[in-house]
Amino acid sequence: ETGVTQTPRHLVMGMTNKKSLKCEQHLGHNAMYWYKQSAKKPLELMFVYSLEERVENNSVPSRFSPECPNSSHLFLHLHTLQPEDSALYLCASSQATRSRGNEQFFGPGTRLTVL
Amino acid sequence: AQTVTQSQPEMSVQEAETVTLSCTYDTSESNYYLFWYKQPPSRQMILVIRQEAYKQQNATENRFSVNFQKAAKSFSLKISDSQLGDTAMYFCAFIMDSNYQLIWGAGTKLIIKP
Numbered sequence: 001e002t003g004v005t006q007t008p009r010h011l012v013m014g015m016t017n018k019k020s021l022k023c024e025q026h027l028g029h030n031a032m033y034w035y036k037q038s039a040k041k042p043l044e045l046m047f048v049y050s051l052e053e054r055v056e057n058n059s060v061p062s063r064f065s066p067e068c069p070n071s072s073h074l075f076l077h078l079h080t081l082q083p084e085d086s087a088l089y090l091c092a093s094s095q096a097t098r099s100r101g102n103e104q105f106f107g108p109g110t111r112l113t114v115l
Numbered sequence: 116a117q118t119v120t121q122s123q124p125e126m127s128v129q130e131a132e133t134v135t136l137s138c139t140y141d142t143s144e145s146n147y148y149l150f151w152y153k154q155p156p157s158r159q160m161i162l163v164i165r166q167e168a169y170k171q172q173n174a175t176e177n178r179f180s181v182n183f184q185k186a187a188k189s190f191s192l193k194i195s196d197s198q199l200g201d202t203a204m205y206f207c208a209f210i211m212d213s214n215y216q217l218i219w220g221a222g223t224k225l226i227i228k229p
Contacts, residue, residue: 003159031215042119042219043206056215090160101148101167101210104217106160 002026004107006091012113013081021076021110023091031096032074033104034066037088049074050096081114088112117142119207121220128197129228135182136192136223138207145169146212149183151192154222155203163205166190194225202227 004025013019025032034046048056049068063085065077074091088111092104119140128134140149151163166174166183173181178195190209194201207220 033215040124040221042221043208043217045216048215050215058216092160101165101212103150103162103165108159 004091004093004105006089006107006110008110009108010111010113012115013078014115015081015083017081018077018079020078021089021091021112023074023076023107025072025074025091025093025105025107027093027105029093029095029105030071031094032068032071033092033094034074034076035090035092037090037109043090046076078112081112083114086112086114117144117209117211117218119209119218119220121205121207121223123223124221125224125226127226127228130197130199132197133193133195134197134225136194136205136207136225138190138192138220140188140190140207140209140218142188142209142211142218144211144213147209148212149181149190150208150210150217151179151181151190152206152208153201153203154206155200158203160206164192197227199227199229201225 007022031050036044046060047066067075088109090109091107094102094104147168149166153163154160164176164179180193182191204222206222208217210217
């Protein structure tokens with residue numbers, strides 16, 4: 001595997017289910033991100049981890065719970081979601097340095113549908 | 116508040132033509148970085164071009180170039196000799212040197228017609 005991978009690619013879940021999204025980066029980066037992409041809206045940053053420590057949490061509802069066990073893996077645990085949470089969830093990674101201007105590399109995304 | 120505006124929701128040009136996508140942004144910071152990302156249909160988001168705000172020289176990457184006007188807070192993308200593979204959503208974004216949040220525009224859907 002190369003780059004940033006995400007599983008599953010598609011997920012359909014009911015509002016009472018619990019599921020997890022997985023992201024893995026093979027680039028040796030030390031910062032990872034979760035984004036939500038909805039149609040015709042700017043990407044929304046959900047969580048940022050740098051050196052496995054969460055550094056940003058943009059007022060995301062508690063039904064989304066991130067986990068970063070090491071610098072290569074990132075999870076997004078989902079429970080009791082709402083239909084408006086249906087979207088494409090993108091994972092990205094970058095090299096965290098003093099400069100914030102490093103390129104972010106994206107995975108293919110998980111298309112989530114909440115029924 | 117920091118914002119990015121892409122005023123063209125959709126554009127369509129013939130193959131081999133030149134097309135310019137517009138982007139304006141708003142920030143009170145002086146140190147930041149600007150990006151254009153491309154998201155082809157059902158494919159991954161990839162970086163097209165990057166500009167450091169402290170550099171006056173416009174960035175270029177092969178057929179892609181930017182017109183960076185810092186005072187006007189404008190960062191347009193020019194695609195020369197457009198190709199069918201350039202069909203994609205194009206997103207303008209910037210990040211300040213003081214935090215981790217990349218601020219995104221809503222995107223421009225670019226269609227290259229044969």
